Amino acid sequence: MSQGVRTRPEGSGQPLSEAYDTALLDLDGVVYAGGSAIAHAVDSLAVARSGGMRLAYVTNNALRTPDTVAAHLTELGIPTGADDVITSAQAVARLISEQVPAGARVLVIGGEGLRVALRERGLVPVESADDDPAAVVQGYGGPDLPWGRFAEASYAVRRGVPWFASNTDLTIPSGRGIAPGNGAAVEVVRIATGAEPQVAGKPLPPMHRETIIRTGAKRPLVVGDRLDTDIEGAFNGEVDSLLVLTGVTDGAQLLAAPPQHRPTYVDEDLRGLLTGQPEVTGDGTGFRCGGWTATAGADRLELTGDGEAPDGLRALCAAAWTAAGEGSCALDGGKALARLGL
Numbered sequence: 001m002s003q004g005v006r007t008r009p010e011g012s013g014q015p016l017s018e019a020y021d022t023a024l025l026d027l028d029g030v031v032y033a034g035g036s037a038i039a040h041a042v043d044s045l046a047v048a049r050s051g052g053m054r055l056a057y058v059t060n061n062a063l064r065t066p067d068t069v070a071a072h073l074t075e076l077g078i079p080t081g082a083d084d085v086i087t088s089a090q091a092v093a094r095l096i097s098e099q100v101p102a103g104a105r106v107l108v109i110g111g112e113g114l115r116v117a118l119r120e121r122g123l124v125p126v127e128s129a130d131d132d133p134a135a136v137v138q139g140y141g142g143p144d145l146p147w148g149r150f151a152e153a154s155y156a157v158r159r160g161v162p163w164f165a166s167n168t169d170l171t172i173p174s175g176r177g178i179a180p181g182n183g184a185a186v187e188v189v190r191i192a193t194g195a196e197p198q199v200a201g202k203p204l205p206p207m208h209r210e211t212i213i214r215t216g217a218k219r220p221l222v223v224g225d226r227l228d229t230d231i232e233g234a235f236n237g238e239v240d241s242l243l244v245l246t247g248v249t250d251g252a253q254l255l256a257a258p259p260q261h262r263p264t265y266v267d268e269d270l271r272g273l274l275t276g277q278p279e280v281t282g283d284g285t286g287f288r289c290g291g292w293t294a295t296a297g298a299d300r301l302e303l304t305g306d307g308e309a310p311d312g313l314r315a316l317c318a319a320a321w322t323a324a325g326e327g328s329c330a331l332d333g334g335k336a337l338a339r340l341g342l
C-alpha cells in the first residue's frame, strides 16, 4: 500500500478473504460486543477460514491471557487457539525484554495477562517498588485493581525506573457503560510522577510488529472498528485495513477522518470479508459507487441516487476525503448520511 494521501476507499475484484492471507481482527466492536457475538461475525469468519484465510485476533486489552480470550471465542462458536490471539501484554513484554537484562524483575500494575506475557519473555513479575525492579509496566487491571498499586508504580517511576504501558485506551466498554481504561490508569501515574511511559498497543508500531512476528502474515488485512487505534495502526504499519460499522465509529466520524484514519475498505460488518469491494469512480465533480453519486458542495456533502447503504457511504468518503486532502473534512454530511440510515 502506498502512503500517499488516500482520497477514496479502494475497490477489490476478489473477495478480501482471498486477496489477503491473514485477517488481523480487533475484538470489541468487530467480533463481539459486551461478551456476545456481533451479527454475521461467527458465520463470516467460518467461511473466510474455510476458504484458507488465517484469522488472528489482536487486542489492546492486557488483562486476559490469550488462553482465556481463545476460550471465549471458541465458546461463541469461533474455534480459536491461544496462538491465534495477540495482546498488547505480549507486545509490551517484548519491548521491555529488549531494554532490560535477561531475567530482570518487572513491577506489574495490571492483571494475569501481563504476568503470563512477562514470564514468556523470561522476565520475573514482582509486586513492590522495593523488589528492585528494572522496569515498571502498567496494563488494564480490571475494576478491582487497588489504588495502592498506583503508589507502587509512582515510587519506582520517580526513582527513574523505566516505565512501560501496554496501551493507553482511555476508556473500556463494559456491559453497564463506559469505564476508565488503562490509559486513565496511566494518567494517574503520569500526574504523580511527571514521567512519560513507552507504549506498545495499537496504533503504535510495537503492537503491529508483534502481530506480524506471531502470525507470519505476508499480506495482512487489519479489520477494526476504531479509527484512532485499528485503522491508524494499519496506516503506521503500512498495511491495508477494513473498517466495519459494528463498533464505535459512525458515518460522520468516517467522513471527517484525516489521512491516517482513512481505511482502505469500508463495510457494514464482517460479511465484507467474503465479497469484493466495489470501485468508487469519478473525479472532482462527483463520485459514484453502486447507484449513488456524491458531491462536495460549498458547505455540505450531497448524495443523489439509490442503492445499498455501504456504496453510498463509499461515494461520500471519496467526496469528503478529496475535499479535505491532507486535512479533516468540515462539510456537513448529516443529511446525506440520514438518507443512508447511517
Ligand SMILES: [Mg+2]
Residues within 6 Å of the ligand: 026, 027, 028, 029, 030, 224, 225, 226, 247
Ligand atoms: Mg474495537
